[in-house]
Amino acid sequence: MLTNVEHIGIAVKDMAASNELFTKLLNIAPYKSESVESEGVLTSFFKVNETKIELLEASNPASAIAKFIEKKGEGIHHIAFEVDDILAEMKRLEAEGFVLLNAEPKLGADNKLVCFLHPKSSNGVLVELCQERR
Numbered sequence: 001m002l003t004n005v006e007h008i009g010i011a012v013k014d015m016a017a018s019n020e021l022f023t024k025l026l027n028i029a030p031y032k033s034e035s036v037e038s039e040g041v042l043t044s045f046f047k048v049n050e051t052k053i054e055l056l057e058a059s060n061p062a063s064a065i066a067k068f069i070e071k072k073g074e075g076i077h078h079i080a081f082e083v084d085d086i087l088a089e090m091k092r093l094e095a096e097g098f099v100l101l102n103a104e105p106k107l108g109a110d111n112k113l114v115c116f117l118h119p120k121s122s123n124g125v126l127v128e129l130c131q132e133r134r
Contacts, residue, residue: 001089006082006112006130007045007052011068011075015057019044022053030055036109041065043109054080054109078116080128086113089129098122105131 012018015033023029023046030044040063044055056077058066068077083089086105094100099118108114108130117127 001085002081002083002129004082005051006080006128007054007110008076009054009056009078009080009128011065011072011077012055012057013069013074015042015044015055018055018057022046022055026053032110034109035059036107038106039063039065039108041109045110052110078126078128080114080130083129083131086115086129086131090115093117093129105129107133 010018019030026046026048028046028048030046032045033043035042037059040058040060042057042059044057046053046055056065058069060066065077090100090105099121101116101118105113105115108128110130111133112130113133114131115129117129119126
């Protein structure tokens with residue numbers, strides 16, 4: 001079951017400049033930064049109340065974020081929903097006709113297991129499912 005919006009992912013070209021911009025905008029500093037080698041990205045997280053904003057900068061020119069920015073420019077990349085049981089949710093959504101971009105959950109940023117839904121099956125929105133790693 002989807003429990004809440006876990007975070008909103010925003011693709012950026014320059015992490016330092018974007019961290020400065022979002023620090024001014026949100027009036028808080030990022031609480032966490034990390035590299036996710038499997039996805040070829042650097043991430044930076046901000047939290048406003050219960051809402052997280054994840055900035056994503058390509059660390060690999062062949063990464064999905066690099067391709068996204070090349071095609072569409074900077075901006076909202078995905079919306080992530082927290083789930084209690086990622087395997088059950090993947091099975092349920094696939095049965096409902098959604099196309100999964102990965103058959104098994106992957107390790108993601110912020111200590112999460114993640115799976116993405118193809119945007120063509122969700123009105124052009126890249127959806128990420130997230131479950132806290134136990």
